[in-house]
Amino acid sequence: MHECLDHMVEGIGRVREIFPELPLQEVVLTRLLLMVGGNLLGELERNLKPHGLNDSDFRTLMMLYSRPTGSATPSELCGYAQQGATNMTRIANVLVKAGLITRAPSAEDRRRIVLSITAAGRRLVRKILPPLFPSVHGAFASISAADKRTLERLLRQIAVNIDSLTQPDTRP
Amino acid sequence: MHECLDHMVEGIGRVREIFPELPLQEVVLTRLLLMVGGNLLGELERNLKPHGLNDSDFRTLMMLYSRPTGSATPSELCGYAQQGATNMTRIANVLVKAGLITRAPSAEDRRRIVLSITAAGRRLVRKILPPLFPSVHGAFASISAADKRTLERLLRQIAVNIDSLTQPDTRP
DNA sequence: AAAGGATAGTTCGCCAGTGAAGTAATTAGG
DNA sequence: CCTAATTACTTCACTGGCGAACTATCCTTT
Numbered sequence: 278m279h280e281c282l283d284h285m286v287e288g289i290g291r292v293r294e295i296f297p298e299l300p301l302q303e304v305v306l307t308r309l310l311l312m313v314g315g316n317l318l319g320e321l322e323r324n325l326k327p328h329g330l331n332d333s334d335f336r337t338l339m340m341l342y343s344r345p346t347g348s349a350t351p352s353e354l355c356g357y358a359q360q361g362a363t364n365m366t367r368i369a370n371v372l373v374k375a376g377l378i379t380r381a382p383s384a385e386d387r388r389r390i391v392l393s394i395t396a397a398g399r400r401l402v403r404k405i406l407p408p409l410f411p412s413v414h415g416a417f418a419s420i421s422a423a424d425k426r427t428l429e430r431l432l433r434q435i436a437v438n439i440d441s442l443t444q445p446d447t448r449p
Numbered sequence: 450m451h452e453c454l455d456h457m458v459e460g461i462g463r464v465r466e467i468f469p470e471l472p473l474q475e476v477v478l479t480r481l482l483l484m485v486g487g488n489l490l491g492e493l494e495r496n497l498k499p500h501g502l503n504d505s506d507f508r509t510l511m512m513l514y515s516r517p518t519g520s521a522t523p524s525e526l527c528g529y530a531q532q533g534a535t536n537m538t539r540i541a542n543v544l545v546k547a548g549l550i551t552r553a554p555s556a557e558d559r560r561r562i563v564l565s566i567t568a569a570g571r572r573l574v575r576k577i578l579p580p581l582f583p584s585v586h587g588a589f590a591s592i593s594a595a596d597k598r599t600l601e602r603l604l605r606q607i608a609v610n611i612d613s614l615t616q617p618d619t620r621p
Numbered sequence: 622a623a624a625g626g627a628t629a630g631t632t633c634g635c636c637a638g639t640g641a642a643g644t645a646a647t648t649a650g651g
Numbered sequence: 652c653c654t655a656a657t658t659a660c661t662t663c664a665c666t667g668g669c670g671a672a673c674t675a676t677c678c679t680t681t
Contacts, residue, residue: 302601331666340460361668363668443488503637
């Protein structure tokens with residue numbers, strides 16, 4: 278990945294000779310962020326695959342696990358996990374088929390479905406979550422606590438910036 | 450995205466009450482990184498879509514554009530762009546069909562194919578690249594030059610860490 | 622209480638990416 | 652040299668995700 282990165286920076290530099298107004302550092306950061314994100318996701322899923330889950334499935338399961346009631350509706354999960362309703366349906370199908378969650382019609386609103394984590398689902402979380410910690414920790418090894426806080430601050434700032442790029446301005 | 454983030458941090462906090470050894474900050478950073486990366490990519494592709502390209506297509510085109518010769522073989526591009534050969538074949542098909550690159554057999558090694566950017570390809574780059582700059586710049590707005598350098602350093606460190614997670618150790 | 626609109630979930634068809642297997646050309650070993 | 656291993660690219664089948672269209676239920680307005 279390191280070699281790939283160097284090559285990329287070199288290429289961006291050459292392009293900048295043709296477009297002098299190219300924001301060099303920002304483009305490098307963008308590519309770097311995308312590359313690191315992609316590889317981080319890959320590493321995560323490499324750990325999840327043996328259990329037959331991908332990151333979306335896992336995230337959904339964890340969201341149910343983390344709820345005090347152990348249940349939620351698909352649309353709630355969509356909001357929290359930044360996923361389309363379409364995809365949520367598919368994920369729920371997978372998890373239900375695996376016996377990790379149940380699907381039940383809601384009593385007070387018959388349009389709704391309530392997804393609830395099962396005992397097997399909780400058992401699986403207890404089984405696969407702890408072995409994930411070393412990898413997560415490893416990805417940020419040799420980064421000081423202060424730097425981690427800085428990183429979080431900067432990433433949050435980027436998040437805010439992207440939000441305001443997407444929705445030009447939210448005003449009455 | 451901000452709301453979604455807060456909810457996520459809250460959920461991670463609840464899970465940590467059950468697994469006290471959960472590396473809170475690292476997990477938050479991981480999720481933050483993945484979320485920001487995803488949205489950044491989305492924003493990028495939103496700008497590319499009107500031209501019928503996605504990020505992979507665009508990256509590949511840019512890689513050819515940035516080469517002094519304007520050409521490369523698929524496997525070279527795979528290495529630089531972190532993509533499988535399979536996908537490179539498909540991307541090349543797309544770009545060839547759009548008339549942005551050409552596919553020609555290599556003279557000195559007949560297994561190889563040489564992809565070369567066409568005049569139309571260069572024209573398209575000149576057309577769509579500059580309008581991208583404001584978005585890229587905007588994503589990192591209100592971040593100081595020093596912070597940007599810090600961000601680059603930290604992301605590079607994470608890249609190195611992930612690399613060494615993936616390949617336990619490269620030694621003779 | 623009936624009509625129009627909003628919301629929840631599903632289905633369908635498409636695009637993007639991957640692993641495994643296949644073909645063809647080159648290189649290495651005996 | 653001729654076989655075996657390697658390398659380059661392609662094809663196929665599958666997973667993952669998305670937008671658009673559909674159905675069913677609820678809410679609002681009159």
